[in-house]
Amino acid sequence: MTIAKNGVSYYSFSIFDNQPVRALFTTRNGGASHGCFESLNFGFSSGDDPDCVRQNYERLAECLGTNVTHLVTSAQTHTNHVLVVDERHAGMGVTRPKDFSDIDALITATPGLGIVTAHADCTPVQFFDPVHRVIACAHSGWMGTLENISAAVISTMTARFQTDPSDLLIAIGPALCQDCFEVDEDVAFRFFDADPSYRRFHYTRRISNPAGDAVTKYYLDLKRIISLELTNAGVLLEHVEVSELCTKCHPDLFFSHRNMGVKRGVMASAMILL
Numbered sequence: 001m002t003i004a005k006n007g008v009s010y011y012s013f014s015i016f017d018n019q020p021v022r023a024l025f026t027t028r029n030g031g032a033s034h035g036c037f038e039s040l041n042f043g044f045s046s047g048d049d050p051d052c053v054r055q056n057y058e059r060l061a062e063c064l065g066t067n068v069t070h071l072v073t074s075a076q077t078h079t080n081h082v083l084v085v086d087e088r089h090a091g092m093g094v095t096r097p098k099d100f101s102d103i104d105a106l107i108t109a110t111p112g113l114g115i116v117t118a119h120a121d122c123t124p125v126q127f128f129d130p131v132h133r134v135i136a137c138a139h140s141g142w143m144g145t146l147e148n149i150s151a152a153v154i155s156t157m158t159a160r161f162q163t164d165p166s167d168l169l170i171a172i173g174p175a176l177c178q179d180c181f182e183v184d185e186d187v188a189f190r191f192f193d194a195d196p197s198y199r200r201f202h203y204t205r206r207i208s209n210p211a212g213d214a215v216t217k218y219y220l221d222l223k224r225i226i227s228l229e230l231t232n233a234g235v236l237l238e239h240v241e242v243s244e245l246c247t248k249c250h251p252d253l254f255f256s257h258r259n260m261g262v263k264r265g266v267m268a269s270a271m272i273l274l
């Protein structure tokens with residue numbers, strides 16, 4: 001973990017060391033927000049003081065070596081929709097409104113433009129094509145994972161920038177661990193129906209529900225499912241770095257939807273091409 005001069009604490013991934021890119025995943029510490037948003041919250045829409053959120057974006061921009069007018073944020077609705085952004089999108093979601101909606105991953109080849117996705121348990125995936133100098137940030141929650149947003153990012157990078165998946169360097173950041181992604185049979189079987197090989201990334205447990213009945217709960221390892229989606233798309237396994245950190249297991253470090261419900265902040269997964 002790095003603590004920046006301005007107090008922001010964040011994780012970065014060694015897969016991007018010595019590459020012309022800055023990539024980070026923030027913790028909840030080092031920001032200006034208070035109460036349930038304490039303190040480094042990047043969400044404008046959950047009731048936090050917008051002046052505090054703007055200050056948090058200023059601190060994030062400083063960590064990326066840019067200005068808030070050169071950031072662009074996603075418009076997340078748990079889809080697998082991706083958008084290629086450039087200088088025309090600079091500032092959208094931070095200093096001016098977005099002109100797009102339903103976008104869970106951003107891709108850019110524009111140096112100096114910081115791309116940002118928001119997270120509070122859902123898995124962040126960061127992509128870098130060092131040959132064509134293209135970056136991407138994806139919000140791969142369980143629904144986005146089921147819809148394979150990682151493959152959607154890679155196919156768009158290939159179509160627009162001639163990316164060869166075997167060149168890609170990828171970081172899968174802090175998100176729910178397998179023990180913390182507990183779901184009922186219906187959600188588990190949506191995964192198994194999508195790809196039977198996902199079965200090897202689950203276990204079950206019999207627990208008592210609040211009424212005292214024994215029920216079967218399913219536990220899926222979303223980070224390993226995403227890794228498989230990446231390698232199925234042509235990414236080399238040795239080019240994928242996976243954070244072991246769980247957002248629910250570390251309430252001192254992270255906002256977590258499963259810990260805190262909707263009254264909470266969100267962390268930022270952010271990248272910029274140098």
Ligand SMILES: [Zn+2]
Pocket residue numbers: 176177178179180246247248249
């Ligand atoms: Zn956990």
